[in-house]
Amino acid sequence: MKDMTDIPAVMTEIGRRAKAAAAELAFTPPDRKTQALEAAADAVRAHRAEILEANARDLAFGRDKGLSDAMMDRLTLSEARIASIEDSLRAIAAQADPVGEVVAEWDRPNGLHIKRVRTPLGVVGVIYESRPNVTADAGALCLKAGNAVILRGGSESFHSSRAIHDCLVEGLRAAGLPEDAIQLVPTRDRAAVTELLQMTDDVDVIVPRGGKGLVSLVQREARVPVFAHLEGIVHIYVDASADPVKALSVVMNAKTRRTGICGAAECLLIHRDALDTIGQGVVRALIDAGVEVRADETLQAIPGTVAATEADWGCEYLDSILAAKVVEDADDAIAHIRRYGSSHTDCILAEDEAVIDRFTARVDSAIVMVNSSTQFADGGEFGMGAEIGIATGKLHARGPVGAEQLTSFKYLVRSDGATRG
Amino acid sequence: MKDMTDIPAVMTEIGRRAKAAAAELAFTPPDRKTQALEAAADAVRAHRAEILEANARDLAFGRDKGLSDAMMDRLTLSEARIASIEDSLRAIAAQADPVGEVVAEWDRPNGLHIKRVRTPLGVVGVIYESRPNVTADAGALCLKAGNAVILRGGSESFHSSRAIHDCLVEGLRAAGLPEDAIQLVPTRDRAAVTELLQMTDDVDVIVPRGGKGLVSLVQREARVPVFAHLEGIVHIYVDASADPVKALSVVMNAKTRRTGICGAAECLLIHRDALDTIGQGVVRALIDAGVEVRADETLQAIPGTVAATEADWGCEYLDSILAAKVVEDADDAIAHIRRYGSSHTDCILAEDEAVIDRFTARVDSAIVMVNSSTQFADGGEFGMGAEIGIATGKLHARGPVGAEQLTSFKYLVRSDGATRG
Known part of the structure; x- marks a missing residue:
């Protein structure tokens, strides 16, 4: 040397x-x-x-x-x-x-x-x-x-x-x-x-x-x-039409399986109409699993949540922390993802095909998931063998x-x- | 305004x-x-x-x-x-x-x-x-x-x-x-x-x-x-195995059909063994058609040629001018193209499949032509409808x-x- x-x-x-x-x-x-x-x-x-x-x-x-x-x-x-x-x-x-x-x-x-x-x-x-x-x-x-x-x-x-x-x-x-x-x-x-x-x-x-x-x-x-390889600011949107059982298991897996990988969920967006039927249960399960849930005003009503600040939107924790927010509908979720996302991986949980189509057409991320854990964002899981990383730009390479x-x-x-x- | x-x-x-x-x-x-x-x-x-x-x-x-x-x-x-x-x-x-x-x-x-x-x-x-x-x-x-x-x-x-x-x-x-x-x-x-x-x-x-x-x-x-859109410094290599009839018509078309487009030939490389059988005839035909041939030492023996200078190699004339040079073999031609080309369009005239394979594998241009006029370097001719241009870089877009x-x-x-x- x-x-x-x-x-x-x-x-x-x-x-x-x-x-x-x-x-x-x-x-x-x-x-x-x-x-x-x-x-x-x-x-x-x-x-x-x-x-x-x-x-x-x-x-x-x-x-x-x-x-x-x-x-x-x-x-x-x-x-x-x-x-x-x-x-x-x-x-x-x-x-x-x-x-x-x-x-x-x-x-x-x-x-x-x-x-x-x-x-x-x-x-x-x-x-x-x-x-x-x-x-x-x-x-x-x-x-x-x-x-x-x-x-x-x-x-x-x-x-x-x-x-x-x-x-x-x-x-x-x-x-x-x-x-x-x-x-x-x-x-x-x-x-x-x-x-x-x-x-x-x-x-x-x-x-x-x-x-x-x-x-x-x-x-x-x-x-x-x-x-370009940006961070994975991964959002999961739970639509009013989401299946409660899938929603619970997918969100839990996406957040807790491994918190330090780029496909780990960082922000949960819950449709107002799914708040009582799905949202509350999911948030409680996360808290029970030891996840710190940084919640917007509405979700702060759930015991054990922590108040979110503006810095929590668009934050890549890579840790046992999740930001959570109630949205009015899919468009509101899409707007949030456009503003705070990193075009890496984003997910919708829904059964309504029209809503799924709208979300997948309008969210321009390298990987758009439907009813699937975001932890699958990985070249190996995609069948590509190893990967150098996940590209978040739109030129030449994108995704794994x-x-x-x-x-x-x-x-x-x-x-x-x-x-x- | x-x-x-x-x-x-x-x-x-x-x-x-x-x-x-x-x-x-x-x-x-x-x-x-x-x-x-x-x-x-x-x-x-x-x-x-x-x-x-x-x-x-x-x-x-x-x-x-x-x-x-x-x-x-x-x-x-x-x-x-x-x-x-x-x-x-x-x-x-x-x-x-x-x-x-x-x-x-x-x-x-x-x-x-x-x-x-x-x-x-x-x-x-x-x-x-x-x-x-x-x-x-x-x-x-x-x-x-x-x-x-x-x-x-x-x-x-x-x-x-x-x-x-x-x-x-x-x-x-x-x-x-x-x-x-x-x-x-x-x-x-x-x-x-x-x-x-x-x-x-x-x-x-x-x-x-x-x-x-x-x-x-x-x-x-x-x-x-x-x-990236570089100039079209288009080379045509005439191999010892080239067909004389095809060579003549392809070179003439590539240089004279329209001189101002990026697919127009700018430099002719002639295998030493094809000099008497093909090269001389092609160069004379070019001169007869009014093309100024800027020739290396060997080719200067042909009446009507002009002596080339170092500046002629790698020059995009977009005019009725062509640089011309004798090379020892395909590898010599490939080395010349690597040194002076712009990775736009380059062409080989040959019948020997082994030589064709060697040339097409080793010349890394957006378009590599075999026995075809380089004037075809065009999105419309490729069947793509219109084109914005011909990319000479290797990322995302390449060619038309x-x-x-x-x-x-x-x-x-x-x-x-x-x-x-």
């Missing part, structure tokens, strides 16, 4: 290498990528002791730094968590290769045969916080899609990420692929992030994965295109970002000498 | 209105959009005298300003050109509506039914140069895709664009759609462009359509995501940008009360 002081030079060199690797990966046959991912999984298994050792150093650093329990938990690796990293690599290895897939194909009266074919994006920059497993998932998904990737993990997971990255490189080497296909930024210096965000010549897209601080830094500084969303396409046009009249 | 001096205020108001219109357009039924486009076509027909009058003012302004013949030609409207604007509006009206289309649909073992459904992008900003017809094409395509659009035409076509825009608004009004769905920036002040490029809260994407100056301004100043490329998607997830275990 002695010569890591000239960050612009370090990053320029990384970018140049990534671009060269991407040019080669673009036409690497599927089986070579599969082989690299399988070999990387083998390496993770073989080197789990070293990974745990590296993780112990990160945990010590984290403790000294006074990280929160939640952050320490995300940072912590165990035999079981390392096994799931290995499983994830094998799952991505087993997925269909998106590159070269013919997405559409047609003939034209002018004599042309046109194919729209998937291609890699090129070079992807992934900036994430201290979750060591993202190193493996992001590296593997980018490789699967034929992209070179530059990984920049959180500084607290520096050693763990490096140990996992070593395994990915071992996989690349075993398959004879360029080691520069998956690079990890070798410095904790934050200037490297700033640099990465400006590398328009060598980086095609940035995928940020993290909290508000990271996302706003990226939005402020990026010159490279970004797949798997290998397919990390590709572009081109047109292959063929004829037997056709000329234009 | 008296109160148009506070450009930021003018643009903020336009952005706010566009966003409100977009929210309504997102769930406007297809037939209402069709009706608006048909009514706009009727209005263009009814008001052709006014459009020609407005165009005469622009032409007078252009003459005073000393515009080039090519620019004056692009600016000029005639009865026939107005009729083709009308036809284009009717063609877009007749196209399938992309919004709401179910792109994919599947069931999951967890009980979820998942649909991926096309949605509008939101608000599109289109910045273009002085081609009045783009006002109609861009406005109509954005509307078809359910987007609100903010049009900023070249200052030389100010009155023509306004007259055409009036017809589009007449169409919106006839169908009861918000007039703010298609707005034209009402000032020639260049500060309006700068403003538009920064409006990240209200504008979802910018589509620039124009030459180098415009594109570099956009790349420098945009904070809003951009569909029609209504479908102006959409995003969302996931509609439904179950009968499924919760996650």
Whole structure:
């Protein structure tokens, strides 16, 4: 790490290498990528002791730094968590290769045969916080899609990420692929992030994965295109036509199964006419389950609720807290979601098809759920294998970002000498 | 135009209105959009005298300003050109509506039914140069895709664009759609462009359509995501295996049919082994047709050629000029295209399938042609109806940008009360 002081030079060199690797990966046959991912999984298994050792150093650093329990938990690796990293690599290895897939194909009266074919994006920059497993998932998904990737993990997971990255490189080497296909930024210096965000010549897209601080830094500084990843300010609207049994189980699951994931419910909107029939019971059940319910004026009548303030609308708690509010109807709920939502995942509980249609047409979130727990907002649950994250922007990728969303396409046009009249 | 001096205020108001219109357009039924486009076509027909009058003012302004013949030609409207604007509006009206289309649909073992459904992008900003017809094409395509659009035409076509825009608004009004769905920036002040490029809260994407100056301004100043539109530095590679007859007719058509369009060939790369059999004949035919051939050292032996300089490689002439060079093989051609191309359209003339495969896999341009004239690089020829332009970036849109490329998607997830275990 002695010569890591000239960050612009370090990053320029990384970018140049990534671009060269991407040019080669673009036409690497599927089986070579599969082989690299399988070999990387083998390496993770073989080197789990070293990974745990590296993780112990990160945990010590984290403790000294006074990280929160939640952050320490995300940072912590165990035999079981390392096994799931290995499983994830094998799952991505087993997925269909998106590159070269013919997405559409047609003939034209002018004599042309046109194919729209998937291609890699090129070079992807992934900036994430201290979750060591993202190193493996992001590296593997980018490789699967034929992209070179530059990984920049959180500084607290520096050693763990490096140990996992070593395994990915071992996989690349075993398959004879360029080691520069998956690079990890070798410095904790934050200037490297700033640099990465400006590398328009060598980086095609940035995928940020993290909290508000990271996302706003990226939005402020990026010159490279970004797949927007906002927080998951997940709303559930309980319509007057909702089924009480489904409503209770879906809301409870959406809030309490795991509170720290982006698909966890953060705000409950209850139709005035469902207040007595469903709303009260649901709110009581939440309170009984230990959830702090921050309620609007009407719902404050329910014992055990806490008064909500303006700051509670649009808040991502990622904790055992839920904002709750009575709305006049579906349109009122839609207006609230438009104002305070993050276009991640929102849900309606209803049986009235006209209301469901209105809600699903008007709520413009990446994922709109009907009578289903928002905890399903996850690439794995969608059948995409692993994901880099859930995109909340509307350009290119939206929702869970798997290998397919990390590709572009081109047109292959063929004829037997056709000329234009 | 008296109160148009506070450009930021003018643009903020336009952005706010566009966003409100977009929210309504997102769930406007297809037939209402069709009706608006048909009514706009009727209005263009009814008001052709006014459009020609407005165009005469622009032409007078252009003459005073000393515009080039090519620019004056692009600016000029005639009865026939107005009729083709009308036809284009009717063609877009007749196209399938992309919004709401179910792109994919599947069931999951967890009980979820998942649909991926096309949605509008939101608000599109289109910045273009002085081609009045783009006002109609861009406005109509954005509307078809359910987007609100903010049009900023070249200052030389100010009155023509306004007259055409009036017809589009007449169409919106006839169908009861918000007039703010298609707005034209009402000032020639260049500060309006700068403003538009920064409006990240209200504008979802910018589509620039124009030459180098415009594109570099956009790349420098945009904070809003951009569909990159670079020049068409179109290469044709004649392989040793090329068919001489096809080669001659395709190259001649690609260069001479129309020299001013982005799909016109700008650089010819000839395999050394095809030099005597094909290359010489093609170069002579080009010279006979009045094309100035700027040749590398080897090709300068052909009488009538002009010596190329370094500036000729990667040059978009849009004129009756062609750069020409001998290459060692397909890989040499590919390397030249990587170095000097703009990822727009490139072509191989060959019969050897292995060489064709190598070229099409390794040349990463939006359109890769085989044995076909590059003049086909056009949304209409591809069967997409009209186009806003040809995107050369790899994110979201690539190649001809029609209504479908102006959409995003969302996931509609439904179950009968499924919760996650």
